Amino acid sequence: MSALITGFGWVTANGYGRGRTGGAPLWQVGEPQPPTSILQTLNGGSRFGRLDLFSQIGVAAVALALEDAGHLGKTATYETPGNRELGLICATTSSCKRTDHNFFKTVQADPRLASPGLFVYTLATSFLGETALRFAITGTSLALMESQPAGAEALRIGLEQLAYGDEELMVVGICNLFEKEISGAPFFSGALFLVIEKDQGEQTPFYATISCDQKSNLYCNNQPCSDILSLANMTVK
Amino acid sequence: MNEVWIVATAAVSALGENRSELWLKLLAGESGITHLERFATTPYYSKIAAEIKDLQPDPQHKSRLPTLIKKLFRDFPSPLPTSCTLIGSTLKGAIDKQEKIWRRETTLAENRQSPKDNPPVPQPTDETTPPPRPCETAGWVAQHFGLIDPGFTINAACASSTIALNTAASRIAAGQQDAILVWAAEIISEFVFAGFASLQALAPEVCRPFDKNRNGLVLGEGAAALLLMSARRAAKEGYRPLARIKGWGVANDAIHLTAPAQDGRGLIKACRRALNRADLGSEKIAAINAHGTGTIHNDSMETAAFSELFGHRKVPFHSIKGALGHTLGAAGALETVIAVESLQKQLLPPTLGLKDPMNETAGMVSSKIRKFSGDHLLLTNSGFGGVNAALILAKS
Numbered sequence: 001m002s003a004l005i006t007g008f009g010w011v012t013a014n015g016y017g018r019g020r021t022g023g024a025p026l027w028q029v030g031e032p033q034p035p036t037s038i039l040q041t042l043n044g045g046s047r048f049g050r051l052d053l054f055s056q057i058g059v060a061a062v063a064l065a066l067e068d069a070g071h072l073g074k075t076a077t078y079e080t081p082g083n084r085e086l087g088l089i090c091a092t093t094s095s096c097k098r099t100d101h102n103f104f105k106t107v108q109a110d111p112r113l114a115s116p117g118l119f120v121y122t123l124a125t126s127f128l129g130e131t132a133l134r135f136a137i138t139g140t141s142l143a144l145m146e147s148q149p150a151g152a153e154a155l156r157i158g159l160e161q162l163a164y165g166d167e168e169l170m171v172v173g174i175c176n177l178f179e180k181e182i183s184g185a186p187f188f189s190g191a192l193f194l195v196i197e198k199d200q201g202e203q204t205p206f207y208a209t210i211s212c213d214q215k216s217n218l219y220c221n222n223q224p225c226s227d228i229l230s231l232a233n234m235t236v237k
Numbered sequence: 238m239n240e241v242w243i244v245a246t247a248a249v250s251a252l253g254e255n256r257s258e259l260w261l262k263l264l265a266g267e268s269g270i271t272h273l274e275r276f277a278t279t280p281y282y283s284k285i286a287a288e289i290k291d292l293q294p295d296p297q298h299k300s301r302l303p304t305l306i307k308k309l310f311r312d313f314p315s316p317l318p319t320s321c322t323l324i325g326s327t328l329k330g331a332i333d334k335q336e337k338i339w340r341r342e343t344t345l346a347e348n349r350q351s352p353k354d355n356p357p358v359p360q361p362t363d364e365t366t367p368p369p370r371p372c373e374t375a376g377w378v379a380q381h382f383g384l385i386d387p388g389f390t391i392n393a394a395c396a397s398s399t400i401a402l403n404t405a406a407s408r409i410a411a412g413q414q415d416a417i418l419v420w421a422a423e424i425i426s427e428f429v430f431a432g433f434a435s436l437q438a439l440a441p442e443v444c445r446p447f448d449k450n451r452n453g454l455v456l457g458e459g460a461a462a463l464l465l466m467s468a469r470r471a472a473k474e475g476y477r478p479l480a481r482i483k484g485w486g487v488a489n490d491a492i493h494l495t496a497p498a499q500d501g502r503g504l505i506k507a508c509r510r511a512l513n514r515a516d517l518g519s520e521k522i523a524a525i526n527a528h529g530t531g532t533i534h535n536d537s538m539e540t541a542a543f544s545e546l547f548g549h550r551k552v553p554f555h556s557i558k559g560a561l562g563h564t565l566g567a568a569g570a571l572e573t574v575i576a577v578e579s580l581q582k583q584l585l586p587p588t589l590g591l592k593d594p595m596n597e598t599a600g601m602v603s604s605k606i607r608k609f610s611g612d613h614l615l616l617t618n619s620g621f622g623g624v625n626a627a628l629i630l631a632k633s
Contacts, residue, residue, distance in 0.1 A: 091389075100329075101339060103428075105339075107431040111281065111431050111434075114434065119431075119433075119436065120436075120494060120621060125621050125624055128489070128624065129621060130622075132490070132491040132622070133492070138490075138503070139488060140488070140489075141487070141489045142392070142400050144392060145375075145390045146372060160413070
C-alpha cells in the first residue's frame with residue numbers, strides 16, 4: 001500500500017502552520033492556542049467558540065492540511081477536481097479528558113443542570129462531526145485511541161482506506177490535549193494532520209511517498225518511519 | 238481478497254453472562270431493563286437502565302470494567318492464535334474510576350477552602366488510585382491473553398464497535414492480518430447517564446424502538462467479543478465459521494453534530510458501500526439488525542434509509558435495545574453476536590417495547606419473534622458526529 005503526502009497542517013503550543021509555508025511542526029510543552037484567525041474563516045466560523053479546545057485545534061489543523069494540499073476551496077470547504085471521496089482518521093491518546101472533567105463538574109454542581117453543550121464534546125467523534133460539517137467530509141470518519149501518541153495506526157488505516165476502501169483522499173493525523181501533569185515528550189498537546197492521496201499518475205505536487213508493507217511497517221520515501229510526528233519532519237527535509 | 242470468518246463469539250449483558258443465555262432470553266421476550274441501582278437517580282427524570290446487577294468493581298483497578306472483561310472472556314478460546322492482534326471499542330472506558338477521582342479532588346478542594354465549615358472527612362479508601370491510563374481497558378484485554386501489544390480502540394460514538402469489526406474485516410480481507418480479536422465493553426456510569434439526561438434523550442419509562450410513541454433511549458451495559466480469521470487460517474487452526482463477514486461500509490452525514498440526517502443519507506451511503514463490497518444487490522438482504530435506539534430522530538432516519546435502500550420490499554428488521562438498552566460503544570459488537578445467532582437459526586428476536594409501530598415500519602418490525610429465510614443479514618449503527626456504519630453477515 002502506498003500514497004502521496006500532498007499536504008500537512010499543525011497547531012501546537014508553538015503556534016500553527018502548514019508544510020509549504022511553515023515547515024514541520026515544532027512541538028513544545030504548553031497549551032496550544034486556538035487559531036481564531038483560521039477558525040473564523042471556515043464554514044460556521046462565527047460559532048467556533050462553542051467547540052471545545054480539542055475540537056478547535058483539530059479542526060484548524062485539518063483546515064491547514066487541506067489548504068496545504070490545495071483542497072480548500074474558496075468557500076473554505078473541501079474541494080477537489082472530480083469530487084474525489086474524502087475520509088478522516090484521527091488518532092488520540094488524551095481524547096477529550098479535559099472536557100470530560102469540565103462536564104463532570106457541572107454534574108457535581110447539580111445533576112439536573114448538567115451541561116449538554118459540554119457533554120457532546122466528551123466524545124472524540126464530536127471533533128469528527130465538526131470537521132465533517134465544515135469541510136463536507138462524507139466518507140469514512142473515525143477516531144482511534146492509542147497508548148502512545150504516534151499516530152501509526154491512523155496512517156495504516158488511512159492507507160488501507162485508499163488501497164481497499166472507498167476513499168481517494170484521506171486526512172489522517174493526531175489530536176491531543178494533555179493535562180499539565182503528564183505533558184512532556186512524547187505527550188505534547190497539539191494537532192497534526194496529513195493529506196494522503198492515491199497516486200493517480202497526475203502532476204500532483206507532493207512531499208513524499210508513504211507506504212506500508214505486509215508486516216505493517218511504515219516507510220517514507222522507502223526509509224523506515226515509525227509515526228506521524230517523524231513523518232512530518234522527514235517530509236520537509 | 239480473503240474470505241473473513243467469525244469463528245468465536247462471546248457476550249455479557251443484562252440478560253446473562255453468555256451468548257446462549259442472552260439469545261434464549263431475547264427470544265423469550267425478557268428485558269434486562271430495570272430500576273437503576275448503581276447510583277442515586279433522584280435528580281434525574283429517568284430511573285431505568287439495563288444494568289448487570291452483580292457487576293462489582295475490581296479491587297485492584299477500582300472499576301467495574303475489568304470485572305466485565307473477566308466475565309466476557311471466562312469461556313473464550315485461550316490462548317489466542319499466534320500473531321492475533323486486538324482491536325477494541327469503548328467510549329468512556331473506566332469512567333467510574335475517573336468519577337471517583339474527580340469526586341475526591343472536589344471534596345479535598347472544598348475542605349481546603351473552608352476548613353472550619355467542613356471539618357476533615359475520612360479519606361476515601363481508594364485515595365491512592367492512579368488516574369486511568371490511555372488505552373487502559375485495551376491493556377486489561379491484552380493482559381488477559383498474555384499479549385504485550387494492546388492494539389488500539391475505535392472511538393466513533395455508537396458505531397464504534399461496528400467500525401472496529403469493519404477495520405478488522407478489511408485487514409483480513411486484504412491479507413494484512415489473518416486473525417484479529419474484536420472486543421467491546423461499556424459500563425453504566427453517572428457521567429454518561431447525566432449526559433444523556435441533559436440532552437433529554439433518555440426514555441423516562443420504557444424504550445420503544447420504531448414505535449409511534451417512542452420517546453428516548455435507555456442506557457445499558459455489556460461486552461462482546463468476536464474472533465475473526467481468514468478462511469485459510471481458521472481451517473489451519475481447526476475453527477469452523479459461525480458466519481462470514483461479506484461487506485462493510487462507513488460514511489458521515491456531514492449535517493449535524495448530534496442529530497442524524499433525516500433523509501438517512503449517511504446510512505444509505507454506508508449500506509451501499511457494504512453492498513458493493515459484498516457484491517450483492519439489496520434484494521439479497523433477508524433481515525436487518527437495526528440500530529433502533531428508540532429516539533424520535535434515529536428511528537425515523539433509519540426507516541427513511543431502509544425505504545430508500547429496499548423500496549417497496551418489506552425486509553424484516555428488529556432492534557434489541559428495548560431489551561438490552563443502548564450499550565453505546567459495545568452496541569455493534571453485541572448486535573453482531575446476536576446477528577450470528579439470527580442467521581444460523583433464521584429468527585429475529587422480538588423488538589421489545591414496541592406497541593404501536595410507526596406507519597412506515599408496518600409489516601417489517603414486530604414485538605414477536607420473526608422467522609426469515611435468506612443468507613444475508615444487514616447490521617446498522619449510527620452515532621454522534623454523523624457517523625454511520627453497516628456490516629453484512631453471510632450464513633456459513
